[in-house]
Amino acid sequence: MAISFILLLLFVLNAADGTHIVGGRDAAPHSRPYMASLQVRGDLNCGGVLLREDFVLTAAHCEISIPYTVVLGADSLSGNEPTKQVFSVARSIPHPNYDGHANDIMLLKLDRSAQLTDAVQLIPLAKGRLRISSQCITAGWGDIGDNNTIANRLQEVNVTTLPQRTCRMKWRTVPITRSMVCGTGGRNLQGFCSGDSGGPLVCDGAVAGVVSFSGPKCGETKTPDVYTRVSCFREWITGVLNNN
Known part of the structure; x- marks a missing residue:
C-alpha cells in the first residue's frame, strides 16, 4: 500500500514537471519584453520578436493568407493586460529562398510603430x-x-x-x-x-x-x-x- 502511494505521488510530480513548453517553466512577468505572439482570430499561430518598432522577426513557415494580429507586451494570451499593444500586419516578407526547411525566416512590417515601454522592448x-x-x-x-x-x-x-x-x-x-x-x-x-x-x-x-x-x-x-x-x-x- 505504501509503495503504491509513493509510485502514485511520483507520477503526479513527474506529470506536473512536464506541463511547461515541454519541460520548461513560466517566464517571469515581462522578463522577455521583445516577445510577440502572432494570432489569427484570437488563436495563437506563431511567436516572434520585435527587431524594430515596426518590424517583427519570425519564421517563413508561419506565412498565412489570413491576416495576423500581432500582440506585444503581454505575458498571457487571454488576459487583457494594460501593457498589451495590438497591431495588424501591413506586409509579410518571407525570405525569397525559403524552400520548406532552409531559409525559414520572415519579417513582418507592422501597421504602425510600437511604443517602447518596460513591457515592450527591441532585441x-x-x-x-x-x-x-x-x-x-x-x-x-x-x-x-x-x-x-x-x-x-x-x-x-x-x-x-x-x-x-x-x-x-x-x-x-x-x-x-x-x-x-x-x-x-x-x-x-x-x-x-x-x-x-x-x-x-x-x-x-x-x-x-x-x-x-x-x-x-x-x-x-x-x-x-x-x-x-x-x-x-x-x-x-x-x-x-x-x-x-
Missing part, C-alpha cells in the same frame, strides 16, 4: 556565429504537453546548442545546412513544440535563432530542435529594414 541581432555548446533560452506560448494544449502564460526553456556534425548525424531525413543551428534541453522531452514556431533562440541577450522545426515528438533528443541561424541572414534583414 538585437546576434553578432557572429554561435559557439558550440552555447547556453541559450527559447520562449513561446506553444503546446505545453505535446497534446495540443496551448500555454496561457509565456513559457521558457534552457537550450544548449549542438555541433553541426552531431545534428546532421541525428537528422538523416532532413538536410541540415550551415544556416541552421540545433539545440536540446538539459534532458529528453525538453524544448519547443507546436505554436512556438517563429520564436527566438536567445543567446547572450540577442536573437541568435528562429524556431523552425523539430521531430515527431517535441523535445526528443533523437531529433534535436532546429532553428534558423540568424547570423547567416543579417545582411538580408538589414536590407529589408533599410528599404522600409
Whole structure:
C-alpha cells in the first residue's frame, strides 16, 4: 500500500514537471519584453520578436493568407493586460529562398510603430556565429504537453546548442545546412513544440535563432530542435529594414 502511494505521488510530480513548453517553466512577468505572439482570430499561430518598432522577426513557415494580429507586451494570451499593444500586419516578407526547411525566416512590417515601454522592448541581432555548446533560452506560448494544449502564460526553456556534425548525424531525413543551428534541453522531452514556431533562440541577450522545426515528438533528443541561424541572414534583414 505504501509503495503504491509513493509510485502514485511520483507520477503526479513527474506529470506536473512536464506541463511547461515541454519541460520548461513560466517566464517571469515581462522578463522577455521583445516577445510577440502572432494570432489569427484570437488563436495563437506563431511567436516572434520585435527587431524594430515596426518590424517583427519570425519564421517563413508561419506565412498565412489570413491576416495576423500581432500582440506585444503581454505575458498571457487571454488576459487583457494594460501593457498589451495590438497591431495588424501591413506586409509579410518571407525570405525569397525559403524552400520548406532552409531559409525559414520572415519579417513582418507592422501597421504602425510600437511604443517602447518596460513591457515592450527591441532585441538585437546576434553578432557572429554561435559557439558550440552555447547556453541559450527559447520562449513561446506553444503546446505545453505535446497534446495540443496551448500555454496561457509565456513559457521558457534552457537550450544548449549542438555541433553541426552531431545534428546532421541525428537528422538523416532532413538536410541540415550551415544556416541552421540545433539545440536540446538539459534532458529528453525538453524544448519547443507546436505554436512556438517563429520564436527566438536567445543567446547572450540577442536573437541568435528562429524556431523552425523539430521531430515527431517535441523535445526528443533523437531529433534535436532546429532553428534558423540568424547570423547567416543579417545582411538580408538589414536590407529589408533599410528599404522600409
